[in-house]
Amino acid sequence: MDSAIRAFKLNLEKLNWLPGISYLRSKAFLTPRLGKLHLYSPRPLYIPDFYRQTPANHENCLSISIVTPSFKSGCYIEDTIKSILKQMYPGLEYIIQDGGSDDETVSIIKKYEKNLKAWESKPDKGQSHAINLGFDKTKGDVMAWLNADDLLLPGTLDYVNNYFQKHPQVDVVYGHRVLIDSENNEIGRWILPPHCHHTITWHDFIPQETLFWRRSIWEKAGGRIADEMQFAMDWEFILRLRDVGATFARLPRFTGAFRVHPDMKSIKDVDITGVREMDMLRKRYRDPYVSDDQLEHYIRSYLRRHLLLDRLYKIKVLRY
Structure with a gap:
């Protein structure tokens, strides 16, 4: 449990002395933000200065393999590529696996x-198959995939490397999520509580674009993303990692940005493929x-802890 939660281990009834306590008890405070893709009007994406000043340990850094699956992603893939390459991480293995796009995607990749x-760039059997094709080309100590419309935030790879180096017992990490629109404006933030193995059985709150794992646990979990999954492949993979004994850690930092736009796969497919896969x-x-x-x-x-952390972040008691 975060030190912030320990420090504020009081329920709302005991906080009468706080200014604005009536708002803290209001519907706005008591409504979870997790799962919602548009939380406020677009504003410039805020990146703290210290993100760009993340200490770099490049002498003995872990190699990190990132795969971007793409298909007709010309509108956004350049921003995705830049967000990874601008990390300036010397141990990076970056692979793009395109499904045979006939728009500007290939010219941007080149x-x-x-x-x-x-x-x-060649036809594939879908996103999961493309991710597997990409990972087949990698050898990195740490692995991740980043979809062709999402972003890594500055300093993320150095932060992930430092964390894994300092915590050899941890197999999987993920961070808080920023939501962005088609113009790279910020439209929301998800503040996640510390990891809970039980909660992810019923709801996948883990932001896929923030997820990194060690190759050793990847191999132990089968070394593949489930090809038959086209919507909930990340959740299925997370559950397999859990079931082979992976140790998870939620990082105290925003590490990725999830783009919300009209053509995004998760909006278009959730009512068809998504519900069926999630129920399964x-x-x-x-x-x-x-x-x-x-359960x-x-x-x-879990949602109570989320609400507490979200409010503490919003009133700047917590800084991530």
Whole structure:
């Protein structure tokens, strides 16, 4: 549990002395932000100065392999590529696996090919298959994929490297999420509580664009993203990591930005493929020894911690 939560281990009824306590008890405070893709009007993306000053440990840095799957991603892929290459991380292996785009995607990729470990444009069987094709070309100590419309925030790779180096027992890390629109404006932020194994059985709150894991746990979990999954492949992968004993850590930092736009896959497919895949995962990975009441308790507790951290961040008691 975060030190901030320990320090504020009081319920709202005991906070009568706080200014604005009536707002803290209001509907606005008590409504979770997680799962919502548009939380406020567009504003310039805020990046703290210290993000760009993240200490770099490049002498013995871990190699990090990142795959970007793409298909007709010409509108946004250049921003994605720049967000990775501008990390200036010497141990980077960056692969772009394109599905045979006939828009400007390939011409954009070619502009940066000298900075890529590899790239390829050919028909594939979908996003999961493309991710696997990309990872087949990698050897890095740490792995991640970043979709062709999302961003890494400045300093992320140095931060992830430093964290893994200092915490050898941790297999998987992820951070808080920034939501951006088609113009790179900020439209929301998700503040996530410390990791909870039980909660992810029913809801996947882990932001995929912030997720990094060690190759050793990747291999232990089967070394593949499930090709048959076209919407919830990240959740299925996270549940497999959990079931092979992975140790997770939620980082105290925003590490990625998730782009919200009309053509995004998660909006277009959620009512068709998404619901079916998510229901299947809940049935497959549900712990038979956890009752409905226990599961509800875990989720309610997780959302309460989220609300507390979100409010503390908004009033600048917490800084990420």
